[in-house]
Amino acid sequence: MRTIDDITRPLDYLPPAAQILSPIIRNWADNEVIPYRRQFDEDWEDHTLIHPPGKKLLGEYGIQKLLFPVDLGGMGFGESDYAFTSMFILGEEMARADSGLAVGLGVTLWPLMSIALKPHVNRRLLEEFAPLYCNTTEMISGALCMTEPQGGADIENVELLKGSTIQTTAVRDGDEWVINGHKLWPSNTGGMADLLVVVCTTNPGSRDPADVTLIFVPGDLPGVTQSGPYEKAGMACDKNGDVWLENVRVPLWYRAHGPGKDALFFLDIISIASGVTISFTSGMMMNVYERLLEFVNETKLHGRPLKENDAVAGVLADYTATLEVIRIVGYQAARMLDRSDLYGERWSPEMMAKMRSYRYFTMDRCLDVMGKVMNLMEAYGADRDRDIEKHWRDIKMNQLWLGGKQLCQIEAARWFFECETL
Ligand SMILES: Cc1cc2nc3c(=O)[nH]c(=O)nc-3n(C[C@H](O)[C@H](O)[C@H](O)COP(=O)(O)OP(=O)(O)OC[C@H]3O[C@@H](n4cnc5c(N)ncnc54)[C@H](O)[C@@H]3O)c2cc1C
Structure with a gap:
């Protein structure tokens, strides 16, 4: 077996x-x-x-x-x-x-x-x-607070917009930062964040990456308020919510690194997340493979197991071929992140473009074959007992964060085609 x-x-x-x-x-x-x-x-x-x-x-x-x-x-x-x-x-x-x-x-x-x-x-x-x-x-x-009411993709689009759309401010007052702003959607909020890293600007509207700051903020400090969790299509285990920061004070040395470096290492953690989250896609697909194996063995069509039909075999092959390739691509992305001596700095535009490419490509392929599996399983695909619909909802949600698919495409095209305005 x-x-x-x-x-x-x-x-x-x-x-x-x-x-x-x-x-x-x-x-x-x-x-x-x-x-x-x-x-x-x-x-x-x-x-x-x-x-x-x-x-x-x-x-x-x-x-x-x-x-x-x-x-x-x-x-x-x-x-x-x-x-x-x-x-x-x-x-x-x-x-x-x-x-x-x-x-x-x-x-x-x-x-x-x-x-x-x-x-x-x-x-x-x-x-x-x-x-x-x-x-x-x-x-x-822990939570990474990037997204704001006026948009998340623009804040992550550091290479082009250089932090100019960030509205959450960090103002120096003596030996402290005073932070004010409103973040939306960070994972692990909705009341549960113990430690936040907040993406701020020291000069709203500035296109100088030196003004982008990553500041550590303990979740229980005065002035930090978290809403309750949003009710979403899936991914109930990840709580997301609003975070308001009102005159929150932290020591100056709670800034991750300093002018210029915070922007670079913000790019680093986006690049890493883009590559490593492919593991969520392949992991989820492996469980669907397990459920699919059960289904096509136990379900009979014309007296034979479902898997013994030519048209069905096409769907099964599409599914496992996609899983094989996604898993290899994902491990390769992780290895590239591990070996910057061979592949370049994780935060470079090149690595960002490649990680974004792998991420959106693998998600698209996964969603495509997940749709075929749902068709194959018909009503059983939608049956919560089979767990397929849960993965189907969750993987779609996985595609929506980190700036979504469009930002992946923009950053990929920008580097591979040397675009100047994207
Ligand atoms: C499950 C989940 C977990 C999340 N976790 C986090 C988290 O941990 N931390 C956090 O800060 N946020 C998190 N988010 C929020 C997420 O990162 C943002 O929703 C995402 O970055 C998009 O931002 P937005 O919704 O504000 O859309 P916008 O940025 O307003 O974009 C709206 C639309 O415009 C498109 N768009 C944007 N720029 C361009 C452009 N230049 N050209 C063409 N199209 C463009 C976008 O792709 C999108 O389709 C999470 C979201 C979800 C669903």
Whole structure:
């Protein structure tokens, strides 16, 4: 009997930790998430069922310590040559169970990437926040606050717009930043963010990247208000909401790096997220493969298993060919992020264009074959008991963040065709 482990991944560049990491997360997914996930949609507001598996993985297994240096109680992956291939494994195994959970849990690590990854480690800030993440078995939630009411894509379009549309301000007052603004949609908000990284400007309207700031803001500071979570089409495990910042004061050294560097490393974490989130697509597709195997073996057409029909075989082949390619592309993207000595700086326009290309291409292909699977399964595709419709909704939502498909296309075309106005 074929299984998801027959889907190829590039064995020659898997991280040494793969043998340990994969079974731990697979076991967690099979026992802590998959049996309960059908009820997660109704749990979007309270997270009564959703919180325990998150706490187990991040807090009890300690995945939230991943990026911190070992001497601060972490696992040292921030300086590993396998950081992103390891995160890819993590993302795939989590998303096989629930890609909304993968987003929520993964985003806890995401803002930390601005200060924890070589070559731009900010040791002082890591020391400041290591106790929050490393000295507890409770789940910690991190959030990266970029999107604002006037638009998210423009804020992420740093290369062209250079932060000129950011409305959230950081004003220096003595040895503190005073932050004012309104953010929308950050993952892990909706009341749950313990630590925010807020994308601000020191000079609204400026096109000088030196004015873009990434500032760490503890979620319980006076002046930070989070709305309740939005009710979305899917991805109930990822809470999103409004964040208002009113005269929030933090020390000056809570800025990630400084003028110019914050803009670069903001690009870095967008580039990383674009590549690593392909793991959510391949992980989700692997679970659909499992469900599809069951369906085409047990369902009979003209007295034969459904899979033994020519037209059906075409759909099945399209599905697994797409999964094979997406998985290879995803691991390759993660490897390129790991090996900047070979492929260039992660925050370069070239890497951004390539990561954005892989991301939108893989999402489009996935959505295409998911539609075919829904057609093949007919009513069973829409039946919540089969879990296909859940993945189908969730993967569409996955396509909508990080500036959406259009920004991916803009950034890809800009670099490959040297466009000047996009
Ligand atoms: C599940 C989920 C999780 C999210 N997580 C986060 C998070 O962690 N942090 C966060 O800050 N935000 C998050 N978001 C918000 C998301 O990043 C934004 O929705 C996204 O960046 C698009 O921004 P917008 O909705 O404001 O649309 P806009 O930026 O207003 O764009 C509207 C439309 O215009 C298109 N467009 C924009 N610019 C151009 C252009 N130059 N040319 C042509 N078309 C263009 C866009 O593609 C889109 O179709 C999340 C959203 C979702 C759904």
